[in-house]
Amino acid sequence: MDTATPAVTVALHDGTSVVAESGQVDARRHGELLLPTVDRVLSEAGTTLDAVTGIVVGVGPGPYTGLRVGLVTAATFASALSVPVHGLCTLDGLAYAAGEAGITGPFAVATDARRKEVYWARYTDPRTRTGGPSVDRPADIAEELAGLPVVGAGAVLYPGSFPDARGPEHVSAGALAALAAERLAAGEKLLDPQPLYLRRPDAQVPKNYKVVTPK
Template sequence: MKRTVLAIDTATAAVTAAVVAHDSRARNHVLAQRITINGRAHAEMLTPNVVASIAGAGLTMGDLDAVVVGCGPGPFTGLRVGMASAAAYGHALGVPVYGVCTLDAIGVGSRGEVLVVTDARRREVYWARYRDGVRIEGPEVNAPADVPVGTAEAVAGSPDHAAWFDLPRIDVAYPTPVGLVAAVADWPAEPGPLVPLYLRRPDARTLAERGITVPR
């Protein structure tokens, strides 16, 4: 079965939108893409990137058969932009929306055992390990010194954070459109709900969590 897929991800500094042609033999071809590297512009850049990608592919929104979105791990604000947009597109167009782990979109095409890391801020990384493109551990969030490298032979993901590991680096810094589509398992007719992978509590805390009592 052939599908025309809108692939988006906002879990990293890359605001990614692309139109990908997918067939039942798991062959994926990018028809058009727009990727902006700006970790503070998810809300501003995602919709223009989607519109530009669809126009670049010579298509309209009505030509889309499915939406694939990265569900993290990533920061709350970035994930909310991408996942809410994906859900809205799916609802408006009447097409299924598939959520995938953003780290899988980086590790899915790897060979051997590979560690994938992305920026979790607070001097921490989101990470997962892959063997021949299949996730075998993670996703988790840790300080780099606490990441169980195991028998990983290389590291992929954010260059600044991959540099913290004494491993050869694979030149895949962000989730790719082909990787996002390739990470969808079995393409069920009715995909499950979109579940964000925050992996830790948000920075904001309630008054009670901060030990502040509000007079009644």
Template sequence: MTERRLVLALDTATPSVVTGVVALTGDGPQTLAQRVVDDHRRHAEVLTTLISEVLAEAGIGGADLAAVVVGCGPGPFTGLRVGMATAAAYGDALGLPVYGVCSLDAIAAAVTESDEADAGDVLVVTDARRREVYWGRYTGGARVAGPDVCAPDAVPPGGAEVVAGTPGFTDRYALPVAAVTAPTAASLVAVAAGAIRVGAVPETLTPLYLRRPDAVELKDQRRKSLLG
């Protein structure tokens, strides 16, 4: 009998807050409950409530979980920190392993699972603010370039056949646009599935900022102005 593992998944690296409960079996991840809120200004306000809702809908408690998976970006400093801190806190409180995954990898996995890209090349771009995007390119689900951050027009699309990610940026490329705009609970778990199945010890959660936080840069600019 194939072992069934229940996993809590969450991501706050994009403008969407994503959380869900996923059953990981030999047939792959199966979503039991999921919530998505598209409001980058309310990550901290809604995340804990959404987690309570998906656990209740799945009919389980924290003690039933086998692991937590969280998107580690790339993403803006404040939003990304909310999701990772919450995941770490749940893992610590419940004694669960917490697996960090690249959020762009999870978006690419969601595209592949949706049959919008027939195992071809997928370009993923998400809003990095400051008129820039975070990006990665994938072949057959494997990342072959990125993650990186740059102006949208500077992204090398390579042989991408479809683009997915943040609306308003995906339409800048001469490519079909996938309906996937953020990771799903199932795609987050899919990226970490191999490690979860073998009970691998998770690596330390490390955020993929790809650049310094705005607050640090402003502080440095002020220091330079004072020094003349």
């Protein structure tokens, strides 16, 4: 599952291929949509949650609220089922999906980070990240990525900086699961299921904060 972007996406994978997948793009309803999407995927696959033997969750980078929905849900399922939970960079899942769409590389991936910025990473091929993830204003990285296809909604939002914008725009849980299955089968260790924010929190203690104590 992944909720690091406006897409709420869930898939069931049997270790060889995707059995069922469902998703919806809605940046404001991650918490409302995720569990019904899980139920829909399990129903389409003709199975139940207690048959799941492992959880893979996108760890971002992404905005705080949406990202936490997926991570907390994954951790809750893993605890209830006593199964492992693995993290995977959301941008890596989008890069893998780009490969399934026929993009071979080199290329970059960019998702919307809001505040007129993008989360981005650079890839030599759909499985190999060579730079990032980072968060920057599009104009600040336009020269660095000049001449490269840039995959994702972040590229589509800023055509002036990324003239060769490509789809898919959003990550697919099916691609995320397939990449995780490949890496696990190869004996690779995946990420801990911890959020990858790349930004300081919006709420911070003001500078020169004056502490008032009773006399």
